[in-house]
Amino acid sequence: MLSQLFGKDTIVGIDIGSSYIKAVEAEPAGNGWRLINAALQVTPLDSCRDGVITNVLDVAQAIKTLLRSANIRSSGAVAAISGSQVIVRQVQLPQMTEASLRKSIRFEASKYVSAPMDESSVEFEILGNVEGTDQMNVMLVAAPKDLVQTRVSVVEAAGLEPISVDVEAFAIMRSLVECCACDDFATATIALLDMGASHTDVNIISNGNFALTRSIPIAGDSFTNAIKTLTGFSHEDAERLKFEMAAQDSIDKLSVQEVESKCWRVVQPLLDELLREIRRSIHYYQSQFPEGAEQATVSKIVLTGGAARMPGMAAYVESKLSVPTEVGDAFSGSLVSPGRFTQDFVVEYGPVLVVGTGLALKEEMARARLRPAA
Ligand SMILES: Nc1ncnc2c1ncn2[C@@H]1O[C@H](COP(=O)(O)OP(=O)(O)OP(=O)(O)O)[C@@H](O)[C@H]1O
Numbered sequence: 001m002l003s004q005l006f007g008k009d010t011i012v013g014i015d016i017g018s019s020y021i022k023a024v025e026a027e028p029a030g031n032g033w034r035l036i037n038a039a040l041q042v043t044p045l046d047s048c049r050d051g052v053i054t055n056v057l058d059v060a061q062a063i064k065t066l067l068r069s070a071n072i073r074s075s076g077a078v079a080a081i082s083g084s085q086v087i088v089r090q091v092q093l094p095q096m097t098e099a100s101l102r103k104s105i106r107f108e109a110s111k112y113v114s115a116p117m118d119e120s121s122v123e124f125e126i127l128g129n130v131e132g133t134d135q136m137n138v139m140l141v142a143a144p145k146d147l148v149q150t151r152v153s154v155v156e157a158a159g160l161e162p163i164s165v166d167v168e169a170f171a172i173m174r175s176l177v178e179c180c181a182c183d184d185f186a187t188a189t190i191a192l193l194d195m196g197a198s199h200t201d202v203n204i205i206s207n208g209n210f211a212l213t214r215s216i217p218i219a220g221d222s223f224t225n226a227i228k229t230l231t232g233f234s235h236e237d238a239e240r241l242k243f244e245m246a247a248q249d250s251i252d253k254l255s256v257q258e259v260e261s262k263c264w265r266v267v268q269p270l271l272d273e274l275l276r277e278i279r280r281s282i283h284y285y286q287s288q289f290p291e292g293a294e295q296a297t298v299s300k301i302v303l304t305g306g307a308a309r310m311p312g313m314a315a316y317v318e319s320k321l322s323v324p325t326e327v328g329d330a331f332s333g334s335l336v337s338p339g340r341f342t343q344d345f346v347v348e349y350g351p352v353l354v355v356g357t358g359l360a361l362k363e364e365m366a367r368a369r370l371r372p373a374a
């Protein structure tokens with residue numbers, strides 16, 4: 001632990017998704033960071049769903065295998081919680097010290113959390129005073145205690161020291177916004193959509209701050225399950241068919257019916273439902289501003305996660321939501337350079353390594369902030 005504090009050892013970011021576990025190691029390099037190691041491994045079937053790990057030992061074993069195969073030697077790890085049970089809200093409260101807020105935070109959180117407070121973990125960060133008022137902005141995070149504890153248990157059972165448990169949305173923000181080599185995002189409103197297997201995370205970031213975060217339970221697995229029901233195939237075969245569907249004809253082409261595909265016919269209604277929910281989130285965010293307010297305009301959508309890799313996804317989302325859309329990755333235009341990894345690797349895996357990279361950098365960035373300026 002001391003070696004970690006003094007910056008000798010690296011920390012591995014472990015993103016435990018319901019479909020893939022990703023591990024990322026990065027080290028400081030120049031003004032930013034360099035990727036040392038990155039790898040992924042299939043999550044044991046049915047051991048993780050909507051952020052809940054149901055089989056600690058199998059997941060821990062899969063992490064061990066992943067670390068060994070990728071030659072990852074870090075002893076400390078940062079993991080994250082995610083899913084519909086995690087509440088992330090920016091709230092305004094009367095200005096007070098951190099110590100006073102710590103005493104009343106559970107009461108404040110109880111206004112936003114439906115689960116019993118004694119079964120919830122609550123954390124907060126004071127973001128700063130609201131100009132011209134006696135209020136301050138506070139980032140509030142609440143989640144069931146078991147959700148956090150299970151992450152800690154898995155990391156320990158994999159032989160690693162749990163350094164901290166983060167929230168996936170924060171890791172995405174770190175990776176895509178804080179590590180962006182440009183400062184385009186500092187003054188814009190953008191939507192970051194992480195389309196995984198069991199859920200899609202929607203994060204609206206305005207002027208570099210969280211404005212809304214929501215988890216929608218429609219993602220890659222929903223598409224696979226629809227194909228499974230259509231064909232009667234196993235999960236693996238339905239998954240393969242899904243990959244083939246979009247690899248043959250990108251989904252923006254499928255949607256204009258240039259080609260007939262039975263699979264697309266069952267996938268499209270689910271994707272459209274997901275996009276309707278995303279549009280609803282964007283409208284909800286916009287409803288807080290007077291009409292025409294600059295801050296209300298979402299100027300860009302950045303897609304990440306495995307489902308964002310479906311050929312044609314960005315074009316399809318753009319056509320449905322009328323917002324310029326691109327696939328983002330952890331290493332392009334980023335302060336994190338891909339190091340020894342090739343451009344092909346970046347294109348292929350960059351979008352799914354966004355959470356893992358943000359986790360790997362959590363402590364690194366905190367250390368960098370502590371380092372005296374040169
Ligand atoms: N090229 C592709 N075409 C279609 N689907 C893809 C492609 N690549 C990955 N996927 C899908 O992406 C999903 C996995 O993405 P990801 O690794 O981001 O999910 P996860 O982090 O395991 O899940 P979650 O975060 O929801 O628990 C799977 O449903 C997989 O089928």
Ligand SMILES: [Mg+2]
Nearest residue numbers: 017018196197
């Ligand atoms: Mg994920």
